[in-house]
Structures are given as structure tokens and as C-alpha cells.
Amino acid sequence: MVSEYNNPGSHKYFFIIALVFSIIVLIPMYVLVIIAFAVPSQTIAAYYPSLIPTKFTLSNLMHAFSGYSSILEAAFIKSLITATIVGALAAFLGFHASYGLSKLPVRLSSLIISVLFFSTMIPSLTIAIPISVSFLKAGLYDSALGLALAQELVVLPMTIFMITGTLQSLPKQIELQARVDGAGFFQSLYSVIFPLALPGVLAAFLLSWMMSWDEFTFAIILSPVHPTLPILIYLDSTARGNILYASAFSLIVTIPVILITMALSKFIKGNYMASGLTG
Amino acid sequence: MKWAKDELTAFLLILPALLYVVILAFIPALESVYGSFTNIHSNFTLYNYSFVLNLYGYSPIVNTFIVTASALGFQFLIGFVVASLLSKQFKGRTVFSAIFLLPFGVATIVTAVIFHDIFSSYGGYANTLVRAFGGSALDWTGSFSTSLLVVVLADSWKNAPIVSLILLAGMTTIPPDLYSQAMVDGAGTLRRFFHITLPNLAPFIAIALMVRGISEFNIFAIAKAGLFPSPLLTTMTYSLFDIVNPHPSYAGATILLGFIMIFAFFIMLYRDRSAKVA
Structure with missing residues (x-):
């Protein structure tokens, strides 16, 4: 903690500043909720809308869902499948790679970490355009699997840094003991290390799932015909100018992600994001 | 001998992830660079670049720099304030830090939709506020300066939490003794910030600059959703x-890649220099 001299009187000011900040942070989310639930004449159809609407309705959401149920359902399923593949692949590749990294000499492992980190610098657009051409030839264009394979790139390095952090926090003795007791390399990996690292692996799965659920650039280039939810929202808000539907869909996209963010708040720490560079 | 065998197994465990990154990131990036210098018949040409420059001029490059610099500046301002606040002990601190983190999870496109609603020229909440202060309704996305403001606010709402978290992680590594010693020596709040907090945070500032700077160069969904109409x-x-003919877009993608590599190089330089000083 950066503890300057803490006089009790200043706590009150910290509290007030934090409160003001929280309100500013929450207002945009509040706006999304009232646009979804208030009558349009008091929100998007008013010239000067008020932040405190008086008439509420469910018909905005009902119209958005019924008018368009098949497209929405298809986008929802595609987003769900894509995000689950991305999360599962990230957990699988990430766990094995992180464990491997922890067993290698420092010089080799830091070289591999630099390569992984370097890959995160390449813009998604620079990767997505040539991939779209190859995917078209390979029959992966516009498929959930193809999109997941591309989005994996965004999350894989971060997943490895995160699980590496978890593995480093485990006591070394446990593994040595297992080896002394006669467990082989893989037996100790799956029956001793994996259960201990499970919280970190799970967190990496959820974070990857969430990043795929939100991802835009790969999705718009690699899967434009049968879109995912973020692309459907984009098409509604910009191309079709249907703000009400876009807001309703935005709410569906946001709810699971808010829940995951709250569940993960313990894991989303600066140290994990930083671990790529500090080693 | 047994441990050497384990090291080989360890390397084999990393190999899938490594190959993955090489095949799906490095090779396509090289394809983009190669493709930008060739035409559809794979002959060498500079036509793609001259085509792009003739069509767009230098404004996309200039605009990208302006947006990146403005967004980074604003996010670091917010990041320092929030991180300093959360490094103090006060009532409700954990609840507030959870609230500050919430926008991190909101999808970029959802952020764009929300800020589009707030800054809409017809039926926007920002204009309600402007009128409350006696002004008249603005066309927010109509001019360069106001659309810059909107895109920076939207992007920072979503991404300032990451900057705060990284800076907060850095602040917890600074020994409190440094501050009490400086106070005894009579250093005020500002001097303590510039002479203790800032130099000690250098590696973390470098990380935050790297992570956010690269994303700012790549800012896409928010701009595409109509918040920033300039290219x-x-x-x-x-x-x-x-x-069918991706070659001109390869040129655009290569220019983007080039600027990010130059940016990353300078951040690395700053990080190494500050590491030597510290």
C-alpha cells in the first residue's frame, strides 16, 4: 500500500471522490438499461431525453426478440459456440504451455515468452485479411470453428501468462514429493498439478470466453454472412439505424459478461496483464 | 539424464501453442507484408501503396496518431487518479474497485452503441446536459474535434480500468518508507508524485503504454460504429x-503494422532506459 500519512479526516474525501467516479462510470450502463426498458418517446425519440424516464415497457425487448427471433437465435448460438471453443482451446493449450514453460531453463522460457508477446503486437486486421483468403480456400470462412481459431490468437498469450502466474504460486515441494513417490511426469501433471491450478485455468477459460464473446475485428472479416452477436449489434445500429434493437441486443450481450467480470475480479489484476513484460 | 528428458517433454508441451502462434499470426502477417508489394499475379509492385495514398492521402495516419495520443493521455490521467485512490484504505474500497472494473467487461461494440445514444445529435443525453447549461444542441459526430472527444471518452470509459489496474499493481510495489522519508524531508504531494511515484512506476507505465498504445492504434469497432467518421x-x-483482390488492403494493413512496430520499439527503449536508471 502507498500509505501516506493517513489522517482519518481524509477518508471522507476519498469516499466522496470514489462515489462521484462510480456514478460517472455507471451512467453509460444506466442509459443502456433505460433505453431498453423505457418507452421510446422518453428516450431515443425525445429531442432532449431525460435521465429519469417515467413510463416503462417491455415491448421494446419483445419487439426486438420476436421481430427477428431466427437471426438473433442464430447469432446467439454462433457466439456461444465460438466463445466456448476459444475458451476450451485456451485452457488446454495454455495449461500445457505454462507448465512446460515452468520446467524449461529461464533463458529458453523467456525467449518463448517474448515470441508470444511479440505476436500480440500484430494488429488483428493484418492477420485477419490474409487468413480470410486462406479460410475461403479451406472451407473455414464464415464458420464458428474458423472464427474461434483466429480469435484464439488474441487470448492465448494472455492465458499463458495468467496460468504461469498461478503455477508459480504453487509450492514446489508438492510436485517433488509426487515424483519421489513414483508418479511419472504426466501423472504428476494431471493428478497433482492440474487440480491445484484449476482456479487459474478456470479463470483463463472464462476470460478467454468473454474476450471472444466481445470480439469484433476478426468476427466482421471472417464471419460476415452469419454474424455473431457483436456484428449483429453493429449491423443494427449502423447499417439499419435501428437503435432500439441494437440496445436490446447489447443488453443480452452485456449481462453474462458483467457476471463473469464480477466473478473474475480477483483474477483480473494488473500483475497478470503485466507478467508478459516483467517476466 | 532424467531431468534432460523432462525438459524435452516440457518443450513438447509448449510446442502446440508456439506453432499455433507462428502459423496463425506470424505467417499471415508476413503474407500481408509480401502481398502489399505484389499484385494479383504475384509480380513486384508499389502500386498498392500509391493507390492507397492517392485515395486517402496522409489523413488516416495523422488521425490515427491524434486519436492514439489523446486517448492514451486521457486514460493515463484517469488511471493515475483511480489507482492513487484505490491504493488508499477507506470505507467501501472493495465495492468501488468492483464498480470501476465493470466497463472492462462491456463489449467494445456495446460501448459504441451506448456512447452513440449519449452523443446522438437527435435524442442524445449529452445535448440534454448542454441545454441544461444554456447551450444549444450539438452535432457531436459532425466535426473532427467533437468526434475526437466522443471517441476518446467512449474508449477511455471501457479501457481506463486496465490502465488503473496496471498502475495500481505498480504502486503496491513501492515501499511506503520512501513516502514517509520524503515527507520528513518536506516534499509536497506533487514532488512526491514526480520524484517517487513516477520513477518507481516506470516499468509498469511502459507495460500500460504498450498494452493500451497498441490497442489505440487498432481502434476499430468504436470508429466503425459511427463515432469517428474521419478515416x-x-x-x-x-x-x-x-x-477477391486483397492487395490494396494488404498495403493498409502493412502501414498499420509498421507504425505499431515503431511504437513498440520506442516503448521498449523507454523501458530499458528507465530500468537502468532504477
Whole structure:
């Protein structure tokens, strides 16, 4: 903690500043909720809308869902499948790679970490355009699997840094003991290390799932015909100018992600994001 | 001998992830660079670049730099305030830090939709506020300066939490004794910030600059959703993209990649220099 001299009187000011900040942070989310639930004449159809609407309705959401149920359902399923593949692949590749990294000499492992980190610098657009051409030839264009394979790139390095952090926090003795007791390399990996690292692996799965659920650039280039939810929202808000539907869909996209963010708040720490560079 | 065998197994465990990154990131990036210098018959040409420059001029490059610098500046301002606040002990601190983190999870496109609603020229909440202060309704996305403000606010709302978290992680590594010693020596709040907090945070500032700077160069969904109508490197590249003849878009993608590599190089330089000083 950066503890300057803490006089009790200043706590009150910290509290007030934090409160003001929280309100500013929450207002945009509040706006999304009232646009979804208030009558349009008091929100998007008013010239000067008020932040405190008086008439509420469910018909905005009902119209958005019924008018368009098949497209929405298809986008929802595609987003769900894509995000689950991305999360599962990230957990699988990430766990094995992180464990491997922890067993290698420092010089080799830091070289591999630099390569992984370097890959995160390449813009998604620079990767997505040539991939779209190859995917078209390979029959992966516009498929959930193809999109997941591309989005994996965004999350894989971060997943490895995160699980590496978890593995480093485990006591070394446990593994040595297992080896002394006669467990082989893989037996100790799956029956001793994996259960201990499970919280970190799970967190990496959820974070990857969430990043795929939100991802835009790969999705718009690699899967434009049968879109995912973020692309459907984009098409509604910009191309079709249907703000009400876009807001309703935005709410569906946001709810699971808010829940995951709250569940993960313990894991989303600066140290994990930083671990790529500090080693 | 047994441990050497384990090291080989360890390397084999990393290999899938490593190959993955090479095949799906490095090779396509090289394909983009190669493709930008060739035409559809794979002959060498500079036509793609001259085509892009003739069509768009230098404004996408300039705009990308302006947006990146403004967004980074604003996010670091917010990041320092929030991180300093959360490094103190006060009532409700954990609840507030959870609230500050919430926008991190909101999808970029959802952020764009929300800020589009707030800054809409018809039926926008920002205009309600402007009128409350006696002004008249503004066309927020109509001019360069106001659309810059909107895109920076929207992007920072979503991404300032990451900057705060990284800076907060750095602040917890500074020994409190340094501050009490400086106070005894009579250093005020500002001097303590510039002479203790800032130099000690250098590696973390470098990380935050790297993570956020690269994303700012890549800012796409927010601009594409109509918050920033002036061309950026990303939106330009996307407009050029055509799956039948992707070569002009390869040129755009390569310019983007080039600027990010130069940016990353300077951050690394700053990080190494500050590491030597510290």
C-alpha cells in the first residue's frame, strides 16, 4: 500500500471522490438499461431525453426478440459456440504451455515468452485479411470453428501468462514429493498439478470466453454472412439505424459478461496483464 | 539424464501453442507484408501503396496518431487518479474497485452503441446536459474535434480500468518508507508524485503504454460504429478490403503494422532506459 500519512479526516474525501467516479462510470450502463426498458418517446425519440424516464415497457425487448427471433437465435448460438471453443482451446493449450514453460531453463522460457508477446503486437486486421483468403480456400470462412481459431490468437498469450502466474504460486515441494513417490511426469501433471491450478485455468477459460464473446475485428472479416452477436449489434445500429434493437441486443450481450467480470475480479489484476513484460 | 528428458517433454508441451502462434499470426502477417508489394499475379509492385495514398492521402495516419495520443493521455490521467485512490484504505474500497472494473467487461461494440445514444445529435443525453447549461444542441459526430472527444471518452470509459489496474499493481510495489522519508524531508504531494511515484512506476507505465498504445492504434469497432467518421488506418484498411483482390488492403494493413512496430520499439527503449536508471 502507498500509505501516506493517513489522517482519518481524509477518508471522507476519498469516499466522496470514489462515489462521484462510480456514478460517472455507471451512467453509460444506466442509459443502456433505460433505453431498453423505457418507452421510446422518453428516450431515443425525445429531442432532449431525460435521465429519469417515467413510463416503462417491455415491448421494446419483445419487439426486438420476436421481430427477428431466427437471426438473433442464430447469432446467439454462433457466439456461444465460438466463445466456448476459444475458451476450451485456451485452457488446454495454455495449461500445457505454462507448465512446460515452468520446467524449461529461464533463458529458453523467456525467449518463448517474448515470441508470444511479440505476436500480440500484430494488429488483428493484418492477420485477419490474409487468413480470410486462406479460410475461403479451406472451407473455414464464415464458420464458428474458423472464427474461434483466429480469435484464439488474441487470448492465448494472455492465458499463458495468467496460468504461469498461478503455477508459480504453487509450492514446489508438492510436485517433488509426487515424483519421489513414483508418479511419472504426466501423472504428476494431471493428478497433482492440474487440480491445484484449476482456479487459474478456470479463470483463463472464462476470460478467454468473454474476450471472444466481445470480439469484433476478426468476427466482421471472417464471419460476415452469419454474424455473431457483436456484428449483429453493429449491423443494427449502423447499417439499419435501428437503435432500439441494437440496445436490446447489447443488453443480452452485456449481462453474462458483467457476471463473469464480477466473478473474475480477483483474477483480473494488473500483475497478470503485466507478467508478459516483467517476466 | 532424467531431468534432460523432462525438459524435452516440457518443450513438447509448449510446442502446440508456439506453432499455433507462428502459423496463425506470424505467417499471415508476413503474407500481408509480401502481398502489399505484389499484385494479383504475384509480380513486384508499389502500386498498392500509391493507390492507397492517392485515395486517402496522409489523413488516416495523422488521425490515427491524434486519436492514439489523446486517448492514451486521457486514460493515463484517469488511471493515475483511480489507482492513487484505490491504493488508499477507506470505507467501501472493495465495492468501488468492483464498480470501476465493470466497463472492462462491456463489449467494445456495446460501448459504441451506448456512447452513440449519449452523443446522438437527435435524442442524445449529452445535448440534454448542454441545454441544461444554456447551450444549444450539438452535432457531436459532425466535426473532427467533437468526434475526437466522443471517441476518446467512449474508449477511455471501457479501457481506463486496465490502465488503473496496471498502475495500481505498480504502486503496491513501492515501499511506503520512501513516502514517509520524503515527507520528513518536506516534499509536497506533487514532488512526491514526480520524484517517487513516477520513477518507481516506470516499468509498469511502459507495460500500460504498450498494452493500451497498441490497442489505440487498432481502434476499430468504436470508429466503425459511427463515432469517428474521419478515416483511420484501421477503417481505411477495412474499406479497402476485398476478398477477391486483397492487395490494396494488404498495403493498409502493412502501414498499420509498421507504425505499431515503431511504437513498440520506442516503448521498449523507454523501458530499458528507465530500468537502468532504477
